[in-house]
Amino acid sequence: MHTELLPDTPHGREKAAAILRAGGLVAFGTETVYGLGADARNDRAVTAIYAAKGRPGINPLISHFTSAEAAFTQVMPTLLARRLAARFWPGPLTLVLPRGVDCAISPIATAGLPTAAVRVPAGGNTRALLAACGFPVVAPSANPSGRVSPSDAAHVLAGLEGRIDAVLDCGACRVGVESTIVDLSGATPVLLRPGGITLEALEAACGMPVAAPQAHNDSRPSAPGQLSSHYAPGLAVRLDADTIGADEALLAFGQPLPGSTLVWNLSEREDLHEAAARLFAGLRFLDMEGHRRGLVRIAVQPIPGHGLGRAIRDRLVRAASPRP
Known part of the structure; x- marks a missing residue:
């Protein structure tokens, strides 16, 4: 397979969206890191992400949306979820919430869990790509599983050339670390992964403490980025x-x-x-x-x-x- 490098232009984004609509894999830049995108509803496309990355099937994925309204059609939002979305979306915050009754996200993307991880990325061009697709896009970091995350298009090609259909070259990522993940499926918010939104800002918006995560279980992670060995260089x-x-x-x-x-x-x-x-x-x-x-x-x-x-x-x- 040849991996095509697409420019971040209206034509490039439309071509990327066409590949995603056809069930292909496209890496694209967000404000955090480059994500490897696929149609979140398409079991075969989601499975292809796990294969391209060598990612364990137990490790769930984040679904990306153009707006909070679109994200909340797939999950059951709480009042706190709506408050955090109003404060931090678009931006580097992922919310874990119970799947909605009509949730179209593939169970493969959620690793069979009763919850789904959703976010609205910052950057008008990123959301323009999502809008051109017209469906939620799952997008874990666009690198071989467990290795260093990519912050520009060259990093993606270094790890996934020949394994994916295309890379949309969106330039260097502004934040540089993945999104903060907060579990809102229980009685109190729990920080599952620190990221681009600080704990201090998160607790100020929540108006309450955000609990630290329990000890992670490598055999059953509840969100991305929880495996004990991750983001690793060769040295x-x-x-x-x-x-x-x-x-x-x-x-x-x-x-x-x-x-x-x-x-x-x-x-x-x-x-x-x-x-x-x-x-x-x-x-x-x-x-x-x-x-x-x-x-x-x-x-x-x-x-x-x-x-x-x-x-x-x-x-x-x-x-x-x-x-x-």
Whole structure:
């Protein structure tokens, strides 16, 4: 299969939509990362996403919509869900809610769970593509399962060339880490995955604490991004480094540790928004160049645990976890 690179123009988006309508797979940029899109209603197309990525079938997918009204036709929204949608959509927030009576999302996309994960992405061009489709589009990150998420079209092609039909080149992603996922299917909101909406902003909008997730179960995740090993480069990852070894590349934050010969600085001015946007590109660069130089590990300087730092640390902890 040849993977076609499409421009983010009205003609390119219409061609991408035509491929999706025909049951094909198209990667496209959102404000978070590039997603690998398929018709959420089409069992065969959804199954093809799992095959192209090598993704476990137990790992559910997020369905993307043009508006909150469209999303809420597929699930049973609570008052809190409507409040959060009004505050954060379009944007990097995913809500997990009970499937609606007439939910058209494939049970394969929800991994057989009684809930569905829905979001309205930011970016007029992204929503223009969704509007051209006229149906919900599932779109996990457009990379081989468990590996570093893609933040530009070249990253997608590096991992999925020949496995998918097309990539809609939407440029670099602005946020750079995946959406925050909140489970609203129970009595209290639960944070399933930190992401582009901070916990502090989320709790302010909820007017109540948002519970931390229970220990994740790799055999039955309730949302994407919960597997213990995820977002992983080929090189091993060492967290909270205060020294650097001769065989290590350095993922820096602020002033780099002395002694490293290969450095990617997430943010010299210690700006967490800049760091999030540069995270996945940095892991990819250090992995590729580190392999070329014969290095064995990526050492990561400490990242604060507040604001977007919570999402960055979550990705790095999973990148550092033992590989299955």
